[in-house]
Amino acid sequence: MTYDLLIGQQSYSSWSLRGWLAFAPFDIPVTLHKVEIYGPTFYEDVAAFGAARTVPAARTPEGGMLTDSMAIVWHVAEAFADRGVMPKGAQERAEAMSIISEMHDGFKALRAACPVNLRNAWAGFEASPEVLADVARFEDILSRVITRSGGPFLFGSFTLADAFYAPLATRLLTYGLPMSNTAKAYAKAIVTHPSFVEWREAGMKETQEIARYDKAPLERVPFPTFS
Template sequence: MTYDLLIGDRSYSSWSLRGWLLFAAFDLPVRVEVNELYRESFHDRLKAWAPARTVPVARAPDSALWCDSLAIAEGLAERHPKAGHWPKDPKTRALARSMTAEMHSGFTALRGACPMNLRVRWDGFTPDAAVRADLARLETLWAAAREMAGDGPWLFGAYCAADAFFAPVAMRIAGYDLPISDASRTYVDAHLTHAPLRAWRAEGEARDRTLSNYDIGLPTSPFPIV
């Protein structure tokens, strides 16, 4: 069973990264098509994936369509219950789903001020009060997960959908050198060394497409992937 997945540019599309990780990090076969952002053809290419209006969007072999990363997570978990998208324990699973939903809909200050850019690290970025508030909320959520599931590289022990959803914000923290605790830095480092995420970034680098829309006008240094 091989799925189809339409994504945006790997270096910039945080939503696409989430959708792709829901396949790649759980060993589910998928054919990937890139719909480059800010091209005149972007919306034309989406017509074949109607009613989707953005990326990512996934199609199952039976033509079922998931037009959002959260829908992809639930659809794959439903079809592949042993893949491990959600923790087995009901209370842990409830927290994982709650955190995923909050990441999906919230943290607008952090998203707006720090768009994901896997091509460079921005030097000298100063987060404002709203971004710091979002970072504090992340710290609270990640600490709650550690308290429930114990210490480990991932939020709930084994890698799950919640980690896929927090992967882009981990990349923002690394790419803008945002202030976080040592415990949270360890979690960010786990993403930086995660083989699927490293493969994702390498694919983006191979395309060598830089989008000026994501330039924030600060000095840059190499992105801190390790």
């Protein structure tokens, strides 16, 4: 009963991280298949897996293909409803689905200006008004859901909503963006979660540099691990 998950480089691919966090924190067996995003054979490698033109993609134990991160969370929410993958209350579940969707299609300025790079953080990043508006929207969500749940994750314990917001939390940390105490505590909970730590450790073994994830001439500073 193992899922196969197609991923990109673990230090760079934020959508692949979301895919991983849709399985690992819930002890859903998953086998990783890594391809090199933006490498010369990327589209062939993805097609060979039976996927669309992006990572992540997952194959269910029955052979069903899930070719988008939304399809993955939708499937996991349905197939593993008894494992706490979504909040218990109906209102919270609706909100979780809403903010997952918002993440999938939103936060575009922040995502574009601040590519994920789990190897290090950057000093001296200057955020545009559009990026700051995305940060403010994230804080709105946090203040609504975490104030009610009490944290440490969005809806109390780790759910699929956190799988989607984890790369946003790391962006705030690694680009030195303004963070409330709630956001800082949330980001700490994400980067110290054992499944995140396992993923990042694998990413740290990668050596290839991809220019679009490099923010030089900004100075590289250590990734905050809170250890």
